[in-house]
Amino acid sequence: MIRRRATLLAGAALALPSIAQAQSPWPSRPVRILISFPPGGSSDYVARVIAPAMSEMFGQQFIVENKPGAGGMLAAEQLKREPADGHVFLLSNNAPFTIAPTMFPRITYDVMRDFTHIAYLGATYGGFVTHPSTGVRTVAEAVAKAKAQPGKLTFGSSGVGSIGHITGNTFAGLAGIEILHVPYRGAGPLRVDLSAGTVGMAFEGLVTNLPAIRAGALNGLAVTAEQRLSLAPDVPTFRELGYDIVVKNWHGLSGPPSVPAPIVGRLQQGLAEICVRRAITDQFMTIGNFFTPMTTAEFNAFVAAEIALWRPMILAADAVDKG
Numbered sequence: 001m002i003r004r005r006a007t008l009l010a011g012a013a014l015a016l017p018s019i020a021q022a023q024s025p026w027p028s029r030p031v032r033i034l035i036s037f038p039p040g041g042s043s044d045y046v047a048r049v050i051a052p053a054m055s056e057m058f059g060q061q062f063i064v065e066n067k068p069g070a071g072g073m074l075a076a077e078q079l080k081r082e083p084a085d086g087h088v089f090l091l092s093n094n095a096p097f098t099i100a101p102t103m104f105p106r107i108t109y110d111v112m113r114d115f116t117h118i119a120y121l122g123a124t125y126g127g128f129v130t131h132p133s134t135g136v137r138t139v140a141e142a143v144a145k146a147k148a149q150p151g152k153l154t155f156g157s158s159g160v161g162s163i164g165h166i167t168g169n170t171f172a173g174l175a176g177i178e179i180l181h182v183p184y185r186g187a188g189p190l191r192v193d194l195s196a197g198t199v200g201m202a203f204e205g206l207v208t209n210l211p212a213i214r215a216g217a218l219n220g221l222a223v224t225a226e227q228r229l230s231l232a233p234d235v236p237t238f239r240e241l242g243y244d245i246v247v248k249n250w251h252g253l254s255g256p257p258s259v260p261a262p263i264v265g266r267l268q269q270g271l272a273e274i275c276v277r278r279a280i281t282d283q284f285m286t287i288g289n290f291f292t293p294m295t296t297a298e299f300n301a302f303v304a305a306e307i308a309l310w311r312p313m314i315l316a317a318d319a320v321d322k323g
Helices: 002-023 041-056 070-081 094-103 137-146 163-173 187-196 207-214 262-272 279-285 296-316
Strands: 031-037 062-065 088-092 116-130 154-157 179-185 201-205 219-221 250-256
Touching: 031 041, 031 070, 041 062, 041 088, 041 116, 041 201, 041 250, 041 262, 041 279, 070 088, 070 094, 088 094, 088 116, 094 163, 094 250, 094 296, 116 137, 116 163, 116 207, 116 262, 116 279, 116 296, 137 163, 137 219, 154 163, 154 187, 163 179, 163 201, 187 201, 187 207, 201 207, 207 219, 250 296, 262 296
Parallel strands: 031 062, 031 088, 154 179, 154 201
Antiparallel strands: 088 250, 116 201, 116 219, 116 250
């Protein structure tokens, strides 16, 4: 009896570290939020807006860490390998999670199986913008000039596989024109060259470019929203102009596979509260990031639906990587 009791006590002692670990507070150290593009883009902006509020709410510093490369896939691949202890996340977006699965057949991860999609953080809408030096002020003028000079007009994007890349290819396909794609390493470098006229056109966040449009430094030709934006009522939608292009650049928070449910729940509830604060929504509107509340289950369904939505656009634009 004494020996049996000693064995049970020894077993209980061995079990204590794992129990204590399971019940340890979260977060227990600084939390990293990976960004799949360089500084200056909408994902980077959204992360830097919410990170201070998350640090205050959860009692640990939330650090934004840019990991650009391979159309956003580099950061996603890193996230997949991270421990599922709630200390590394990705500011998820279209490029690695809804475009890459179709665009890059040799992708090394499964979007729905290899990640924990936690919270929706809103979406921005793209705009068709041009530099005045192009002489293009309307979509009709862009089409006419591209047909007269095939391959001479250039459009920039934040990178191969980005939403701007696919939107531009989709527009070119629907319009029956040839325009040259110029990929950049992020939206920041793209905007520098667009403002200088080094690249003539871009399919890039409309609201972000509104100050330049209002100043006459850029022209706003169309927006990819379902209806005109209240912030830019004079800019028509692509659908108004006869092109069935409605796309959004969404943002969310995703983690490695199998993040514990209590951490997922705390993050989703916390972010749902943060994203409706007036101070946060005011900053979101600087880039036109429109937030709609979603549960974690709704966000997962949204990601799956976005993959299905983008697939025909990528195939129609002949943008599948053949390497």
